[in-house]
Amino acid sequence: MDSASDNEPDYDYISEDSDVQNDADINIPEVNRLWTNVRYVENFEYPHNICPFSRHMGPVDPPDIEAHPIEYFKKLSAPEDRKSLIDILVDETNLYAEQFLTNPSYDPKPNARTHEWYLTDAEEMCAYLGLFLSMGVVKKPSIEAYWQQSENSWLFRTPGFSEVMTRDRFQLLSKFLHCNDNMTRVPRGHPGYDPAHQFRPVLDLVNYTFPKAYDLARDITVDESMVGFKGRNEIVQYVPAKKSHQWGAKLFVLAESDTGYNAAIQLYSGSQQDTSRSAHGLGYDVIMQLVEPYLHRYHHLVCDNYFSSPALCDALFTSNTYMTGTARVCRKGMPRSLKGLKLPKGEALVKQSGPIMALCYGDRKTVTFLSTLSMPNIVTTENARGVNVEVPRVNLVYNKKMGGVDLSDKSLELYDTCIRSKKMWKKILINILLRIMCPSVEDLVDHFLTNPSRAASLSILDRGSERERRKVEIKLGRASPLMQELKRVKSEAKRMNNEGQPIPSFSPH
Secondary structure (H helix, E strand, O other), X not given: OOOOXXXXXXXXXXXXXXXXXXXXXXXXXXOXXXXXXXXXXXXXXXXXXXXXXXXXXXXXXXXXXXXXXXXXXXXXXXXXXXXXXXXXXXXHHHHHHHHHHOOOOOOXXXXXXXXXXXXXXXXXXXXXXXXXXXXXXXXXXXXXXXXXXXXXXXHHOOHHHHHHOOHHHHXXXXXXXXXXXXXXXXXXXXXXXXXOHHXXXXXXXXHHHHHXXXXXXXXXXXXXXXEEOOXXXXXXXXXXXXXOOOEEEEEEEEEEOOOOOEEEEEEEOOOOOOOOOOOOOHHHHHHHHHOHHHOOOOOEEEEOOOOOOHHHHHHHHHOOOEEEXXXXXXXXXXXXXXXXXXXXXXXXXXXXXXXEEEEEEEOOOEEEEEEOOOOOOEEEEEOXXXXXXXXXXXXXXXXXHOOHXXXXXXXXXXXXXXXXXXXXXXXXXXXXXXXXXXXXXXXXXXXHHOOHHHHHHHHHHOOOOHHHHHHHHXXXXXXXXXXXXXXXXXXXXXXXXXXXXXXXXXXXX
């Protein structure tokens, strides 16, 4: 469990529930919005024309098809017109080590490993990050375990780590690792104070490179992502609805719905630090800030009821951006008749106000949707148990397009280093590094996955689990001989059945 040092001030944990109550449109003026009932749902039409999305989608100027996968990492971390990630870490780590070791109050013990410190460089920092991220692939209980060489641990040895650098050097680099100058940090409570100061250069860097490296498809999503941390810190949130991490820092992430590619990341610093919130509330402000570069492109944004509101629908629609999302009936501007409404399972109530459609649908519980694009008509689909069910089309669209950030987080969990730290900013830094290495790189290399001769390059990215290799084989149109034979047998049996011929007993040879 993460803990904090004794000299840190006490902070009150902030629960998401309490923060939402403070943000529940308290300061939003009442909107006299006229809602009309829609009697014939099957004939529903929006009063506006749905403009097609015709922009470029996918990687922008990707490296050559024969390029080494490290080139994709460089594209996301080393732009030509800005300081690279490696240079930031090298310069700030050396600076912090100098400040720490020359501090008059620092009195090291004779056997302290800090006596062995020397300046690091870009090559060593790359090796350090490689080892650090490899710890997310090879799980061990402690950092020291990666350098164990005793005879009793012969079965669990990882000699590659000691061949790259010594354990003491790795721990020294971990001790002095920094992204920003502590001397320029504005004290808490003063104007200009930034809770993200210690990793701000890296956060700004990825928010600059991610959109430039990849053009998002039409469907995009904004959702929360938690960075687990149980120590004391001013930005720690308690979100009981999150299964993976209920305690930690909350990030708002803009991602592509189908691939999970991260396009923008924003740290939530708490209501006490958020002094520039508009009258429409936190959810509205987060959406408008994250999607601002993508307005007037006819994107389709999908979000949950933490963000959505009629005011957000209006703002996005006037900016040529469509929206679909669940909604809270207590939001300002929502139909008053929906408050407290409980519908039987399978029944729907549809209302319309200008470009906005509101649908209240009875399922296991009553759920409400807002949309300026998705239709309310009932369609038949197959649920997770393989049973055909009837649901509104807007519900189907929401379920399919809302999981972009969750897809990204799932990739991060596979390679999370799980290294304990008393410094929350280091946990966030690791999370950002993983977002560069995992979902983002996976999407950038898609353009050469169609070339079977380059499939071997995936092993360099450490996506080498059997499940991941099978996914690549399927994507490349390849399969094992057994699977090919079974596919042939199934096709032959189907042909014979259609022709009325008796089907013999096939067995793969």
